[in-house]
Amino acid sequence: MAPFIRLTDVAIDFPVFDAQSVGLINALFRFEGLRKSGAPARARTVSALRHVNLELTSGSRVGLIGHNGAGKSTLLRVLSGVYEPTHGQLQVQGSVSALTDLMLGMDPEASGLDFIVTRGIVMGMSRREAQALIADVREFTELSDRLYMPVRTYSTGMLLRLAFAVATAISPDILLMDEVVGAGDARFQAKAQCRLQQLMSRVNILVLASHNDELLRRFCTEALLLRNGELVHRGPVDDCLALYHAPA
Numbered sequence: 001m002a003p004f005i006r007l008t009d010v011a012i013d014f015p016v017f018d019a020q021s022v023g024l025i026n027a028l029f030r031f032e033g034l035r036k037s038g039a040p041a042r043a044r045t046v047s048a049l050r051h052v053n054l055e056l057t058s059g060s061r062v063g064l065i066g067h068n069g070a071g072k073s074t075l076l077r078v079l080s081g082v083y084e085p086t087h088g089q090l091q092v093q094g095s096v097s098a099l100t101d102l103m104l105g106m107d108p109e110a111s112g113l114d115f116i117v118t119r120g121i122v123m124g125m126s127r128r129e130a131q132a133l134i135a136d137v138r139e140f141t142e143l144s145d146r147l148y149m150p151v152r153t154y155s156t157g158m159l160l161r162l163a164f165a166v167a168t169a170i171s172p173d174i175l176l177m178d179e180v181v182g183a184g185d186a187r188f189q190a191k192a193q194c195r196l197q198q199l200m201s202r203v204n205i206l207v208l209a210s211h212n213d214e215l216l217r218r219f220c221t222e223a224l225l226l227r228n229g230e231l232v233h234r235g236p237v238d239d240c241l242a243l244y245h246a247p248a
């Protein structure tokens with residue numbers, strides 16, 4: 001069956017506790033009667049996505065556009081399965097790779113090699129297929145024998161290079177991306193861009209959240225405009241960009 005993504009009336013609500021209401025010190029103050037208000041912990045709800053209906057079919061190359069906090073990353077996380085909708089339904093057909101939470105689930109004690117194999121298996125590969133990723137990742141990351149060491153001994157840049165290389169070594173049906181992943185130093189960035197472009201052209205469905213107009217024009221054939229968690233427009237990239245940049 002051809003890959004597709006379908007969201008039906010999807011909402012994501014985050015319960016957020018008042019910063020003054022949580023924490024050990026505040027709890028102690030309340031207990032001692034020193035805190036004036038003594039109010040119990042208050043939960044508010046942030047509606048990150050509301051009533052999102054969306055269908056993406058084979059060949060879709062979609063840009064996600066919206067101001068800070070509009071809901072782009074949240075939508076990508078719903079699509080990748082990191083967040084389960086508070087309301088509504090998500091249906092996905094096809095393998096998904098998300099270049100969003102690259103370090104998600106990274107065990108600090110695991111070696112770089114273990115990390116590569118585990119990620120491959122999580123992506124649905126057999127152990128043998130996952131082991132076959134090692135040569136490519138080793139060459140791309142230039143981490144050579146450091147791959148035998150626990151990832152907790154890596155610098156931030158090294159961790160990013162490893163996570164990025166594994167995520168891009170796998171050719172999924174559906175690729176989800178948040179901006180262009182900043183992986184490593186300037187020389188590595190150039191290599192990473194090249195690898196990303198090759199990957200983006202191989203996948204069947206691409207969803208790219210970005211604030212970079214040129215990038216969106218280059219890789220996407222249509223766009224979605226999000227505002228305050230709602231999908232307010234779907235259309236050609238330039239139409240969405242014009243609406244996005246229009247004065248409020």
Ligand SMILES: Nc1ncnc2c1ncn2[C@@H]1O[C@H](COP(=O)(O)OP(=O)(O)OP(=O)(O)O)[C@@H](O)[C@H]1O
Pocket residue numbers: 014015016046047048066067068069070071072073074075
């Ligand atoms: N874990 C969370 N807990 C509470 N609120 C959250 C959480 N994650 C996101 N939000 C809220 O949900 C809304 C949407 O955030 P999201 O990160 O999806 O926006 P975005 O469009 O990706 O923004 P940006 O362009 O700044 O990356 C914001 O109001 C944000 O504060």
